[in-house]
Amino acid sequence: MTRPDPSTPRTRFAPSPSGFLHLGSARTALFNWAYARRHGGQLIIRIEDTDAERSTRESERAVLEGLEWLGIDWDEGPLRQSERSDRHLAAVERLLATGRAYRCRCTKEELEQRRTQTIAAGNKWTYDGRCRDLELAEDCGPHTVRLRLPAHGELAWDDLVFGPSGQDASEIGDRIIRRSDGQPLYHLAVVVDDVEMGITHVIRGADHHPNTPLQIALYRALDAEPPRFAHVPLIVGDAGKKLSKRRDAVSIQEFQQQGFLAAALRNWMIRIGWSCGDQEIFSSEQICQSFDLAAVNRSSAQADADKLLWLNQHYIKELPNSELVEALIPFLSHEISQSVTPSSGLSQLVELQRERSRTLVEMARLSRWYASDVIEYADKAVQKQLNAGIRAPLRDLHDALAKLATWSDESVKSCFEAVLARHDDLKMGQLAQPVRVALTGGTVSPGIFETLAVLGQPRSIERIAAALDMIPAA
RNA sequence: GCUCCCAUCGUCUAGCGGUCUAGGACGGAGCCCUCUCAAGGCUCAAACACGGGUUCGAUUCCCGUUGGGAGCGCCA
Numbered sequence: 369m370t371r372p373d374p375s376t377p378r379t380r381f382a383p384s385p386s387g388f389l390h391l392g393s394a395r396t397a398l399f400n401w402a403y404a405r406r407h408g409g410q411l412i413i414r415i416e417d418t419d420a421e422r423s424t425r426e427s428e429r430a431v432l433e434g435l436e437w438l439g440i441d442w443d444e445g446p447l448r449q450s451e452r453s454d455r456h457l458a459a460v461e462r463l464l465a466t467g468r469a470y471r472c473r474c475t476k477e478e479l480e481q482r483r484t485q486t487i488a489a490g491n492k493w494t495y496d497g498r499c500r501d502l503e504l505a506e507d508c509g510p511h512t513v514r515l516r517l518p519a520h521g522e523l524a525w526d527d528l529v530f531g532p533s534g535q536d537a538s539e540i541g542d543r544i545i546r547r548s549d550g551q552p553l554y555h556l557a558v559v560v561d562d563v564e565m566g567i568t569h570v571i572r573g574a575d576h577h578p579n580t581p582l583q584i585a586l587y588r589a590l591d592a593e594p595p596r597f598a599h600v601p602l603i604v605g606d607a608g609k610k611l612s613k614r615r616d617a618v619s620i621q622e623f624q625q626q627g628f629l630a631a632a633l634r635n636w637m638i639r640i641g642w643s644c645g646d647q648e649i650f651s652s653e654q655i656c657q658s659f660d661l662a663a664v665n666r667s668s669a670q671a672d673a674d675k676l677l678w679l680n681q682h683y684i685k686e687l688p689n690s691e692l693v694e695a696l697i698p699f700l701s702h703e704i705s706q707s708v709t710p711s712s713g714l715s716q717l718v719e720l721q722r723e724r725s726r727t728l729v730e731m732a733r734l735s736r737w738y739a740s741d742v743i744e745y746a747d748k749a750v751q752k753q754l755n756a757g758i759r760a761p762l763r764d765l766h767d768a769l770a771k772l773a774t775w776s777d778e779s780v781k782s783c784f785e786a787v788l789a790r791h792d793d794l795k796m797g798q799l800a801q802p803v804r805v806a807l808t809g810g811t812v813s814p815g816i817f818e819t820l821a822v823l824g825q826p827r828s829i830e831r832i833a834a835a836l837d838m839i840p841a842a
Numbered sequence: 843g844c845u846c847c848c849a850u851c852g853u854c855u856a857g858c859g860g861u862c863u864a865g866g867a868c869g870g871a872g873c874c875c876u877c878u879c880a881a882g883g884c885u886c887a888a889a890c891a892c893g894g895g896u897u898c899g900a901u902u903c904c905c906g907u908u909g910g911g912a913g914c915g916c917c918a
Contacts, residue, residue, distance in 0.1 A: 384918050419918055476916065492844040492914070512916055539845065547916040554918050578846060578913035643855050646866040667848045668911060675854065675868045723881040800877035812879045
């Protein structure tokens with residue numbers, strides 16, 4: 369076996385394709401990607417689909433699309449573990465031939481019985497070695513294959529995140545590496561694949577930390593040099609409880625549908641469990657420049673949705689106009705159930721809404737008055753703002769606006785000033801709010817002059833006229 | 843139950859024995875700006891889990907307690 373060369377790291381992301389790309393997995397992928405990019409190495413994608421019952425091509429595609437959307441690119445793969453079972457089985461045969469593994473005839477039921485007895489007695493269960501020295505042959509009947517572990521000896525490694533780690537071999541016990549149906553087991557498959565793919569750095573969730581001694585034993589049995597391991601802290605839900613798919617473990621696709629930008633999600637994820645001084649904002653390039661496993665924390669972290677919202681608005685504010693328009697269009701189309709196309713008005717609108725929106729969904733909602741002429745009037749706002757007292761000034765404003773030869777922030781503003789001058793005691797706010805309700809149906813919008821300017825003269829006048837008709841008689 | 847891991851503001855974190863009256867960010871509160879909502883500016887509240895050591899000196903090192911997490915499959 370070749371010794372991995374850590375100077376050009378090869379990392380891998382090995383999702384099991386059941387369901388969608390999940391937040392915790394995505395962050396693991398991001399860490400692998402960042403590490404590989406930082407050190408000029410490669411990232412390999414390997415689909416761990418050996419559990420045929422739970423794996424589907426559909427979720428494999430969803431996982432890959434999620435990675436692409438996040439801007440995580442890879443250098444090799446996707447390879448499928450299911451297509452490599454001959455390699456895994458060959459490794460088992462090698463171990464059998466060298467006596468590093470042996471056949472075991474203990475049945476599931478027998479094992480279960482002995483296990484519960486041991487645990488009931490307050491001891492930790494490890495395989496008791498009943499078949500260990502029986503030297504069972506191929507024709508011994510239904511059997512599994514177990515890895516033969518030394519009775520004692522440290523299975524230790526220096527974790528890039530957790531530091532010196534390890535367990536004694538006696539704590540692990542001889543574990544099954546091939547099922548009685550002839551299929552290889554996860555740990556064996558992973559190790560064989562990582563060896564044959566030349567993986568130098570295994571960066572994965574901390575839930576695998578306790579599995580690592582077994583895998584180290586497997587590397588040794590296969591005469592392979594173990595890679596460097598880095599276990600990254602888990603992301604937990606509210607109250608520090610395990611992230612539950614049902615409750616809070618939102619898939620990457622869901623974040624996308626909720627109107628989050630990939631840049632924001634990336635920035636958010638990279639900062640969960642990792643920091644770089646006081647820096648909060650990280651572009652893709654900055655992630656690749658500064659990511660460092662040594663600075664990764666050891667304690668599990670809660671994902672803070674408010675921070676994501678803040679980051680998302682930050683990136684919305686920074687996105688170039690054309691990209692923001694493009695990003696918004698699907699959300700806006702969905703909002704008004706009608707297809708929307710780019711326009712100069714939409715470009716202007718987006719400039720007004722970007723600092724008012726934390727997500728694209730929110731931006732679409734705030735922009736529906738522009739995209740559609742079907743106004744959703746808020747009853748409370750109509751009642752309060754469109755009252756008899758405003759009829760005369762509003763009529764006055766309507767007429768002035770109708771006569772305008774040029775339509776702009778400035779010309780519209782001059783109309784307001786003229787109306788205000790003609791009506792004693794009328795304040796800007798008292799006029800602007802009714803106009804806002806007339807234009808948008810509600811009390812929230814960009815500045816009133818900007819709103820009018822973007823909407824355009826015909827639509828604005830039409831809406832003010834409609835509002836005038838809604839004012840009840842005094 | 844057993845093994846292992848973790849522990850700074852509500853949250854993400856800085857801190858790697860004295861620079862800590864513990865810094866930043868999100869969130870919260872207040873003020874300013876203001877035609878609404880935002881954005882922006884300024885200010886404030888908010889943490890070293892607890893108990894023992896070690897040391898001239900512990901947020902930082904060690905031990906214990908408590909709390910939390912992970913693992914203990916012929917799942918991945």
